[in-house]
Amino acid sequence: MADIIKVEHLSYVYNPGLPTAVTALDDVSFTVEEGDFVGIIGATGSGKSTLITHMNGLNKPTSGKIYIDGRDLWADPEKIRDFRFLTGLVFQYPEYQLFEETCYKDIAFGPKNMGLDEAEVDRRVHEAADFVGLDPALLERSPFELSGGQKRRVAVAGVMAMKPRILVLDEPAAGLDPEGRDDILSEVKEYHKKTGTTVLLVSHSMEDIAKYANRVLVMSNKKIAMYDTVEKVFARAPELLGLGLSVPQVTKIFLKLREMGVDYLYLNPIFEAHSNHRYNTADYLNVDPLLGTNEDFETLCKEAAKYGIGIVLDGVFSHTGSDSRYFNREGRYGEGGAYRDPNSPYRSWYDFDPKHEGGYRSWWGFETLPEVNEETPSFVEFITGEGGVIDTWLRRGAAGFRLDVADELPDDFIEKIRAAVKRGRINPLSPLPLAPKPQGAI
Numbered sequence: 001m002a003d004i005i006k007v008e009h010l011s012y013v014y015n016p017g018l019p020t021a022v023t024a025l026d027d028v029s030f031t032v033e034e035g036d037f038v039g040i041i042g043a044t045g046s047g048k049s050t051l052i053t054h055m056n057g058l059n060k061p062t063s064g065k066i067y068i069d070g071r072d073l074w075a076d077p078e079k080i081r082d083f084r085f086l087t088g089l090v091f092q093y094p095e096y097q098l099f100e101e102t103c104y105k106d107i108a109f110g111p112k113n114m115g116l117d118e119a120e121v122d123r124r125v126h127e128a129a130d131f132v133g134l135d136p137a138l139l140e141r142s143p144f145e146l147s148g149g150q151k152r153r154v155a156v157a158g159v160m161a162m163k164p165r166i167l168v169l170d171e172p173a174a175g176l177d178p179e180g181r182d183d184i185l186s187e188v189k190e191y192h193k194k195t196g197t198t199v200l201l202v203s204h205s206m207e208d209i210a211k212y213a214n215r216v217l218v219m220s221n222k223k224i225a226m227y228d229t230v231e232k233v234f235a236r237a238p239e240l241l242g243l244g245l246s247v248p249q250v251t252k253i254f255l256k257l258r259e260m261g262v263d264y265l266y267l268n269p270i271f272e273a274h275s276n277h278r279y280n281t282a283d284y285l286n287v288d289p290l291l292g293t294n295e296d297f298e299t300l301c302k303e304a305a306k307y308g309i310g311i312v313l314d315g316v317f318s319h320t321g322s323d324s325r326y327f328n329r330e331g332r333y334g335e336g337g338a339y340r341d342p343n344s345p346y347r348s349w350y351d352f353d354p355k356h357e358g359g360y361r362s363w364w365g366f367e368t369l370p371e372v373n374e375e376t377p378s379f380v381e382f383i384t385g386e387g388g389v390i391d392t393w394l395r396r397g398a399a400g401f402r403l404d405v406a407d408e409l410p411d412d413f414i415e416k417i418r419a420a421v422k423r424g425r426i427n428p429l430s431p432l433p434l435a436p437k438p439q440g441a442i
């Protein structure tokens with residue numbers, strides 16, 4: 001893709017020639033590809049705000065060049081206005097710049113200035129309000145009646161409504177409560193995803209940058225210290241810490257594990273189950289809510305993979321819980337299930353026979369742990385078939401399985417599990433490339 005921003009040897013001095021002269025940018029060069037989401041981070045005073053005010057010509061380089069969409073920004077100072085629409089700049093605390101009597105007028109200010117007709121302006125105001133999650137009922141209200149977070153949204157919408165090719169935001173979450181922060185940043189991310197607009201986001205939170213950006217530009221002492229993908233920059237955690245910057249908590253943990261020589265993390269059963277040992281599986285396809293969500297698991301696998309660490313799972317396939325969506329003795333999962341419904345698709349998984357205590361075969365006679373017949377084709381298919389349990393977890397990012405209760409499984413079922421793992425690990429949908437097989441994992 002083409003570079004939408006190209007900065008060459010940019011330097012900037014405030015108050016040049018005066019005793020108060022300050023060099024704020026020193027020989028900065030970088031490019032941004034169209035559609036990128038770049039996080040800009042650095043200590044206070046490192047030059048972040050000065051850098052971004054150059055992107056739409058608010059500051060003129062003391063030396064060096066800036067090209068936006070291939071055009072030299074300062075080639076013709078008369079045309080600088082064009083760049084104000086090409087690069088939309090949201091300042092820090094932008095709500096202080098609201099001034100119109102209604103939110104609608106504030107958001108419409110930019111598009112009107114661009115000379116758009118009223119219908120187009122109206123369309124854009126509503127679209128932008130929608131992007132930032134602003135209730136349309138608030139459009140006719142004065143911005144001064146709104147909460148801090150809502151005012152901030154109006155200010156951001158005003159810039160979005162100009163449909164800039166590049167959206168630049170200087171600490172858009174500063175001063176908001178944690179919920180407000182997440183909201184506004186997710187809205188920006190959503191906007192980026194939907195419109196493909198290039199985004200430059202200044203933030204002092206590594207967690208935010210990790211969550212939203214795909215590239216990071218690290219400023220230090222008026223220069224670029226690093227500029228790379230999020231993964232590559234975070235892998236240089238010791239240097240970041242040396243620059244006085246933090247790294248996300250999860251990065252710290254995986255770096256530490258890596259340092260300790262850990263290649264694989266083996267998780268005891270994590271599938272939904274209604275007791276803490278979790279050997280009484282209730283649902284093979286979902287993470288127990290006590291531990292998190294399926295998305296959390298995917299995130300964990302993705303993060304771990306960045307440090308070359310694989311996540312290996314356990315699964316208990318010799319029995320399920322009686323309190324499961326398959327057996328459902330306790331009725332938690334409605335009317336169906338093998339115990340309640342003789343026509344249940346799960347009925348054949350279990351051995352119902354009055355000779356057993358409780359009327360069914362169970363593990364060591366524990367009635368809460370009905371044994372599964374591992375030769376039942378529908379069970380084998382459910383666990384090891386295409387799109388089955390093994391496949392699902394590998395696609396979510398698991399690196400393999402290590403079964404604690406393997407001794408109770410028939411050999412050919414184990415063979416089928418092994419085949420499913422091997423097939424899944426080379427499945428293109430599986431995010432983790434083939435890693436060396438961990439000891440003891442199948």
Ligand code: ADP
Nearest residue numbers: 014022023024043044045046047048049050051
């Ligand atoms: P950041 O946004 O990373 O905190 P800035 O770009 O605001 O950094 O500041 C970079 C340097 O420029 C700092 O040394 C700061 O004191 C100086 N600076 C910023 N704005 C001005 C200004 N208006 N006049 C003089 N110096 C300034």
Ligand code: MG
Nearest residue numbers: 048049050170
């Ligand atoms: Mg700043």
